[in-house]
Amino acid sequence: xxxxxxxxxxxxxxxxxxxxxxxxxxxxxxxxxxxxxxxxxxxxxxxxxxxxxxxxxxxxxxxxxxxxxxxxxxxxxxxxxxxxxxxxxxxxxxxxxxxxxxxxxxxxxxxxxxxxxxxxxxxxxxxxxxxxxxxxxxxxxxxxxxxxxxxxxxxxxxxxxxxxxxxxxxxxxxxxxxxxxxxxxxxxxxxxxxxxxxxxxxxxxxxxxxxxxxxxxxxxxxxxxxxxxxxxxxxxxxxxxxxxxxxxxxxxxxxxxxxxxxxxxxxxxxxxxxxxxxxxxxxxxxxxxxxxxxxxxxxxxxxxxxxxxxxxxxxxxxxxxxxxxxxxxxxxxxxxxxxx
Amino acid sequence: xxxxxxxxxxxxxxxxxxxxxxxxxxxxxxxxxxxxxxxxxxxxxxxxxxxxxxxxxxxxxxxxxxxxxxxxxxxxxxxxxxxxxxxxxxxxxxxxxxxxxxxxxxxxxxxxxxxxxxxxxxxxxxxxxxxxxxxxxxxxxxxxxxxxxxxxxxxxxxxxxxxxxxxxxxxxxxxxxxxxxxxxxxxxxxxxxxxxxxxxxxxxxxxxxxxxxxxxxxxxxxxxxxxxxxxxxxxxxxxxxxxxxxxxxxxxxxxxxxxxxxxxxxxxxxxxxxxxxxxxxxxxxxxxxxx
Amino acid sequence: xxxxxxxxxxxxxxxxxxxxxxxxxxxxxxxxxxxxxxxxxxxxxxxxxxxxxxxxxxxxxxxxxxxxxxxxxxxxxxxxxxxxxxxxxxxxxxxxxxxxxxxxxxxxxxxxxxxxxxxxxxxxxxxxxxxxxxxxxxxxxxxxxxxxxxxxxxxxxxxxxxxxxxxxxxxxxxxxxxxxxxxxxxxxxxxxxxxxxxxxxxxxxxxxxxxxxxxxxxxxxxxxxxxxxxxxxxxxxxxxxxxxxxxxxxxxxxxxxxxxxxxxxxxxxxxxxxxxxxxxxxxxxxxxxxxxxxxxxxxxxxxxxxxxxxxxxxxxxxxxxxxxxxxx
Numbered sequence: 001x002x003x004x005x006x007x008x009x010x011x012x013x014x015x016x017x018x019x020x021x022x023x024x025x026x027x028x029x030x031x032x033x034x035x036x037x038x039x040x041x042x043x044x045x046x047x048x049x050x051x052x053x054x055x056x057x058x059x060x061x062x063x064x065x066x067x068x069x070x071x072x073x074x075x076x077x078x079x080x081x082x083x084x085x086x087x088x089x090x091x092x093x094x095x096x097x098x099x100x101x102x103x104x105x106x107x108x109x110x111x112x113x114x115x116x117x118x119x120x121x122x123x124x125x126x127x128x129x130x131x132x133x134x135x136x137x138x139x140x141x142x143x144x145x146x147x148x149x150x151x152x153x154x155x156x157x158x159x160x161x162x163x164x165x166x167x168x169x170x171x172x173x174x175x176x177x178x179x180x181x182x183x184x185x186x187x188x189x190x191x192x193x194x195x196x197x198x199x200x201x202x203x204x205x206x207x208x209x210x211x212x213x214x215x216x217x218x219x220x221x222x223x224x225x226x227x228x229x230x231x232x233x234x235x236x237x238x239x240x241x242x243x244x245x246x247x248x249x250x251x252x253x254x255x256x257x258x259x260x261x262x263x264x265x266x267x268x269x270x271x272x273x274x275x276x277x278x279x280x281x282x283x284x285x286x287x288x289x290x291x292x293x294x295x296x297x298x299x300x301x302x303x304x305x306x307x308x309x310x311x312x313x314x315x316x317x318x319x320x321x322x323x324x325x326x327x328x329x330x331x332x333x334x335x336x337x338x339x340x
Numbered sequence: 341x342x343x344x345x346x347x348x349x350x351x352x353x354x355x356x357x358x359x360x361x362x363x364x365x366x367x368x369x370x371x372x373x374x375x376x377x378x379x380x381x382x383x384x385x386x387x388x389x390x391x392x393x394x395x396x397x398x399x400x401x402x403x404x405x406x407x408x409x410x411x412x413x414x415x416x417x418x419x420x421x422x423x424x425x426x427x428x429x430x431x432x433x434x435x436x437x438x439x440x441x442x443x444x445x446x447x448x449x450x451x452x453x454x455x456x457x458x459x460x461x462x463x464x465x466x467x468x469x470x471x472x473x474x475x476x477x478x479x480x481x482x483x484x485x486x487x488x489x490x491x492x493x494x495x496x497x498x499x500x501x502x503x504x505x506x507x508x509x510x511x512x513x514x515x516x517x518x519x520x521x522x523x524x525x526x527x528x529x530x531x532x533x534x535x536x537x538x539x540x541x542x543x544x545x546x547x548x549x550x551x552x553x554x555x556x557x558x559x560x561x562x563x564x565x566x567x568x569x570x571x572x573x574x575x576x577x578x579x580x581x582x583x584x585x586x587x588x589x590x591x592x593x594x595x596x597x598x599x600x601x602x603x604x605x606x607x608x609x610x611x612x613x614x615x616x617x618x619x620x621x622x623x624x625x626x627x628x629x630x631x
Numbered sequence: 632x633x634x635x636x637x638x639x640x641x642x643x644x645x646x647x648x649x650x651x652x653x654x655x656x657x658x659x660x661x662x663x664x665x666x667x668x669x670x671x672x673x674x675x676x677x678x679x680x681x682x683x684x685x686x687x688x689x690x691x692x693x694x695x696x697x698x699x700x701x702x703x704x705x706x707x708x709x710x711x712x713x714x715x716x717x718x719x720x721x722x723x724x725x726x727x728x729x730x731x732x733x734x735x736x737x738x739x740x741x742x743x744x745x746x747x748x749x750x751x752x753x754x755x756x757x758x759x760x761x762x763x764x765x766x767x768x769x770x771x772x773x774x775x776x777x778x779x780x781x782x783x784x785x786x787x788x789x790x791x792x793x794x795x796x797x798x799x800x801x802x803x804x805x806x807x808x809x810x811x812x813x814x815x816x817x818x819x820x821x822x823x824x825x826x827x828x829x830x831x832x833x834x835x836x837x838x839x840x841x842x843x844x845x846x847x848x849x850x851x852x853x854x855x856x857x858x859x860x861x862x863x864x865x866x867x868x869x870x871x872x873x874x875x876x877x878x879x880x881x882x883x884x885x886x887x888x889x890x891x892x893x894x895x896x897x898x899x900x901x902x903x904x905x906x907x908x909x910x911x912x913x914x915x916x917x918x919x920x921x922x923x924x925x926x927x928x929x930x931x932x933x934x935x936x937x938x939x940x941x942x943x944x945x946x947x948x949x950x951x952x953x954x955x956x957x958x959x
Contacts, residue, residue: 089860098852099854113863150955467662471935473935474891474894480674483924564794568897568901597796606791608792612791
């Protein structure tokens with residue numbers, strides 16, 4: 001599969017007074033055509049910043065470093081040309097209604113981007129907008145194009161947002177935390193549409209979320225982020241069974257499903273992720289990891305290789321006679337460990 | 341039985357940590373204010389009375405011996421007059437701000453806390469009054485009242501309390517949504533204690549910011565009224581009156597207009613800078629405390 | 632798939648919206664009426680504050696006999712409540728009494744001068760907005776830079792200068808050196824220039840501040856990120872999309888503060904002898920012409936009601952949400 005977007009040594013710093021504070025340690029990422037890559041992590045883990053840096057949309061007061069490749073062209077992450085971004089990448093944000101300017105009609109907002117970039121004529125853009133809306137299930141597209149955003153229902157707004165993202169035929173679509181959409185079934189519908197349409201068009205999709213279950217359902221590959229770095233990357237189907245990084249295993253344990261019998265307590269991971277100013281010198285998860293040993297505290301694990309099945313964990317990377325090390329076993333009597 | 345202490349919200353009281361070296365805007369404002377007041381103090385103390393007229397010395401330019409900023413058509417020393425005008429202006433400003441703050445806070449607290457019909461009526465009235473240009477009211481009223489500093493202060497206060505009421509009310513409405521007021525009442529605090537002990541501190545910071553801005557406006561209003569001859573007149577001194585006096589002879593004796601104007605501008609600028617600085621300081625507090 | 636539920640919600644939403652807008656307009660008109668009534672009462676209060684206006688009228692220009700004559704003529708010898716009642720009754724017909732100086736109805740004196748003031752204010756506001764927009768846009772585009780901070784200090788300094796001082800200095804600098812710029816009265820179209828500039832200059836810092844705040848609020852919203860992702864340059868986004876969105880809160884805030892901001896109109900008219908309401912008020916005040924003062928207060932209040940209404944209409948034209956009855 002060809003790579004539509006990739007990042008090498010991508011890091012993000014935030015301005016703090018006169019110095020810069022690192023928020024995302026150097027990460028390497030690859031996104032392939034037709035696949036959905038999920039990036040999962042807690043709030044503050046750096047998922048949104050990483051994806052924004054990938055497409056050159058960092059907010060004021062932050063800066064990126066490293067290299068970004070979009071649709072075959074490589075750029076310095078500090079200066080990704082805006083026009084390039086418009087042609088090759090799109091974002092779909094959390095709340096579709098706030099992603100639309102309240103003053104313009106839907107049709108105008110759908111076509112203005114591609115017309116401004118001279119990707120197609122006004123007439124062609126209008127046709128494409130109509131096609132996309134119908135493909136997304138809005139049969140009354142002609143009327144909807146004339147509406148203002150405040151006249152749309154939540155579901156309609158979501159579809160308009162997706163259509164807007166797909167208008168320029170982007171190679172990369174970043175979907176940011178769709179878990180705040182209005183209804184659960186709307187959310188699932190939206191993700192299904194995005195994956196389908198993305199696959200059809202041969203685009204790569206990045207799905208950012210803190211919901212591991214959602215991501216496993218819709219993504220082919222998953223990257224787990226913790227405290228500003230990618231700690232594991234694997235195929236979604238493999239993840240549940242053979243997760244290697246202790247954090248990933250702990251996350252999987254924390255899932256409470258409706259079918260499970262009620263437990264005495266909801267599993268949690270004790271402790272909290274360190275703030276960027278307090279990142280330890282060694283492995284960033286070591287303070288909370290039940291398997292940490294001297295090497296973990298002293299030496300930071302190398303970043304996860306892009307595209308590969310890898311975990312940034314000394315223990316997980318140890319070659320072991322019996323295959324992958326079993327990190328599920330832990331000290332007895334510990335709250336939150338799995339039953340089986 | 342005394343009510344047990346209820347945890348207060350982040351008490352945003354700037355005087356608890358006045359880091360004069362931390363905020364440049366605030367620092368600049370205070371610097372300008374103190375500098376101007378210092379010059380005014382020197383002008384009042386070191387020089388003979390401001391009203392001393394000496395026609396032989398009229399229209400002396402600045403840097404003449406004994407008259408640093410020159411003299412006006414009656415031979416009065418401009419620096420002495422400006423200094424006296426600064427003090428008068430400050431007096432009026434402080435008096436108005438005090439009276440209007442107390443009035444406005446009281447009305448705003450009651451309207452915001454007790455709500456209901458009273459709140460609606462009072463706030464409609466405030467909105468209506470706020471949309472009428474204050475200078476118009478001042479001019480019209482000042483003409484028909486016996487001119488004195490007291491009437492001037494009262495007159496300006498009648499308009500100046502309105503922004504306080506509106507501001508305090510909106511702060512109270514926000515604070516009411518938070519749980520701690522209800523908690524205080526449930527643990528036995530009287531309404532009065534809630535108002536005085538909890539809400540007053542909460543509004544103190546925005547009121548402080550507003551007061552510094554209002555002080556500037558009052559200075560300008562007083563000067564404007566005195567300029568039109570409807571405010572403070574000799575034997576009392578006002579910067580506005582001096583400027584009006586110097587208006588005709590502006591081309592020959594520019595110093596009579598420029599220096600009082602500059603003094604006014606510096607004071608108002610200081611007021612704005614201090615107000616902005618305080619506002620930024622509060623926001624920093626909010627950010628540091630997690631908002 | 633768009634369900635019929637979606638369509639239903641849309642249809643009923645539109646029905647409700649129509650009713651909401653009509654109610655909003657009605658409410659604004661009612662507020663206007665209240666303001667005007669309040670102004671009428673206020674004008675009466677002002678002129679009766681220090682006792683009977685008959686004592687005050689004419690100041691020191693009238694002899695006691697002339698004063699008594701006028702008191703009898705204009706009915707100032709009646710008790711307060713009776714005067715209030717007849718004043719209110721008269722006000723309802725537009726009769727605010729007679730100017731003792733000219734003998735004309737007070738209202739006519741004021742209304743003759745009203746268009747001049749309206750013209751001046753309209754020009755000043757236009758000039759101030761035209762000047763403030765580029766400054767605010769540039770300030771937002773380059774926020775945090777040294778140039779931006781310097782320009783904000785300059786704005787603050789300009790906003791601290793008393794407006795009458797600016798006016799006088801302006802007269803001195805410009806009309807003396809450029810004699811074709813008239814500084815007194817309304818004799819030709821050029822007469823408009825100096826007073827407009829004098830009135831607009833103190834407005835500009837306030838406008839820049841308001842607009843900049845509104846722009847910053849808009850720029851922080853999510854649709855701006857989406858616009859950036861579509862490939863629009865920041866310059867274009869701020870000057871086009873953000874500006875239009877920011878105009879809505881800007882116009883609303885402006886309408887609320889316009890009374891305070893335009894307080895300097897009286898002074899500017901006096902300095903430039905502009906034949907507007909400000910001059911009328913000043914003359915009436917100097918001569919203690921009570922009837923004209925009362926009429927002027929009411930007319931000015933009406934003017935501000937109209938101005939606020941104009942602002943509301945402007946917001947309606949810009950923002951489609953208001954048309955649907957949704958208050959942003």
